Amino acid sequence: MTISLWRQHILPFTLLVGLLAAATLAGDYLLHRLNLVWVGRYLGIPGTILIIASLTYSLRKRKYIATGNPKSLLKLHELGTWLGSLMVLIHAGIHFNAILPWLATVAMGVNAISGMVGKLLLDRSRRHVQGQREHFQLRGLSRVDVEQTVFWDAVALDAMTKWRKVHIPIFIVFAVLALGHIVSIFLFWGWA
Numbered sequence: 001m002t003i004s005l006w007r008q009h010i011l012p013f014t015l016l017v018g019l020l021a022a023a024t025l026a027g028d029y030l031l032h033r034l035n036l037v038w039v040g041r042y043l044g045i046p047g048t049i050l051i052i053a054s055l056t057y058s059l060r061k062r063k064y065i066a067t068g069n070p071k072s073l074l075k076l077h078e079l080g081t082w083l084g085s086l087m088v089l090i091h092a093g094i095h096f097n098a099i100l101p102w103l104a105t106v107a108m109g110v111n112a113i114s115g116m117v118g119k120l121l122l123d124r125s126r127r128h129v130q131g132q133r134e135h136f137q138l139r140g141l142s143r144v145d146v147e148q149t150v151f152w153d154a155v156a157l158d159a160m161t162k163w164r165k166v167h168i169p170i171f172i173v174f175a176v177l178a179l180g181h182i183v184s185i186f187l188f189w190g191w192a
């Protein structure tokens with residue numbers, strides 16, 4: 001029990017967070033070594049676009065769009081936000097110019113870590129639901145339908161619902177701060 005908790009949840013979570021931190025430091029170091037610090041200034045743009053594009057999963061889940069495999073879209077969400085956060089973190093670097101961008105960066109970091117906690121919880125609830133699958137007598141359904149039902153059940157599980165009550169407000173704080181930072185950049189573009 002303790003071993004499986006460690007192997008199935010804590011280890012992957014620690015790896016995901018640790019890799020994000022290590023890749024940020026390595027990226028920042030490389031840009032400085034190669035005299036490419038200016039690249040970091042622009043990395044914020046593709047990073048933001050990647051994060052926004054990754055929210056397609058949410059649109060699919062909330063039925064604003066009807067096509068796309070939810071499981072794959074969630075995988076894309078996980079990968080896209082992780083990579084996008086990495087780019088934004090390298091973009092933020094260790095330069096300190098104003099408070100707002102730093103607040104936005106911290107909120108994004110908290111958002112990304114919270115997302116990884118969500119992934120851990122979702123894996124747990126998916127295992128739980130999968131265990132109950134036979135119970136549901138879903139055998140008559142096609143394999144694709146069974147997969148989809150199991151997926152949505154896992155998403156709906158109690159722990160996930162509670163987690164979302166924390167994750168979505170964090171997301172809103174991050175989105176407002178990031179928007180403030182982006183608007184202020186456009187206002188001051190070319191002035192300095």
Ligand code: HEM
Binds near residue numbers: 016058116171
């Ligand atoms: C800047 C970073 C991130 C942002 C802005 C973000 C945003 C969101 C939002 C808004 C939701 C709610 C979806 C909904 O209920 O409609 C969500 C859910 C989720 N996110 Fe993220 N996320 C980020 C990073 C991550 C990361 C790094 C991971 C994992 C590697 C992740 C995994 C998840 C998972 C598993 C869910 C739950 C799916 C569900 O409730 O249906 N997120 N995220």
